[in-house]
Amino acid sequence: MTDQRFDAASLHALREAVLAYATAAGMPERRAIDVMIAVHELAANAVRHGAGWGRLRMRITAGALYCQVTDAGPASLGSQDSDQIPAPARPWPFQRGHGLWLVRKAADRISVNSGPGRSEVTVVFTVPATP
């Protein structure tokens, strides 16, 4: 399990750490990049719309990689309902700039647990079984 703080200045380091962790977990390259993309977009959201900094916790449990991004800002997703996150079935609404659309597209599962003063999003990726 890993636990690291991030802010605007450390997003590059965060991306590299996520990529390394997902790769070490045995994920194929393209899937590891999906994890990096998803975590970056969540962290960027915390930096821009949340508290400006946050925490990333990653762990592998029962064949799945869990990445939990938390920040202490106002509910940066604007909702407690994961269904509010734009569905990837529609094209990316780039005019509104939703990075969360990309999170939904990249991850196998996403769960949101937000409220006033706290935002917590967990994205889950299946890890292939070791042969």
Place this chain on the structure above:
Amino acid sequence: MSRLEITVDAAASGPLMRLSGETDLGTAGQLRDALASQLSVGQRHLTVDISGLQFADSASIQVLLQADRTLKKRGGGLELAGPQPRVAQVLRMLGVDQMLTIRPDTSSGTGGDGSLRPG
């Protein structure tokens, strides 16, 4: 810290903007300013060489798409050239290959379409 380097060269086909390093929400403003500067002289086409770009997030790609929208209103468009695998993956996921031309390589004067196929 993400570092983005932007250069503009004069090519036979018009100005060629090159992005290298990484771009995310922290450098989106820098990218927006550079594109606005290029677009301010009224041209219709702009090629952006991204062969040196190692990462781009949705905030940065949004800036590129907004520039493309401006150019399309003028009857032209923005073209991306030479995306690295990580960036190509993000572009594909966002459907950018359906919105504008993405050349797989950066050689100029290619007559073929060479656009990125959905993968």
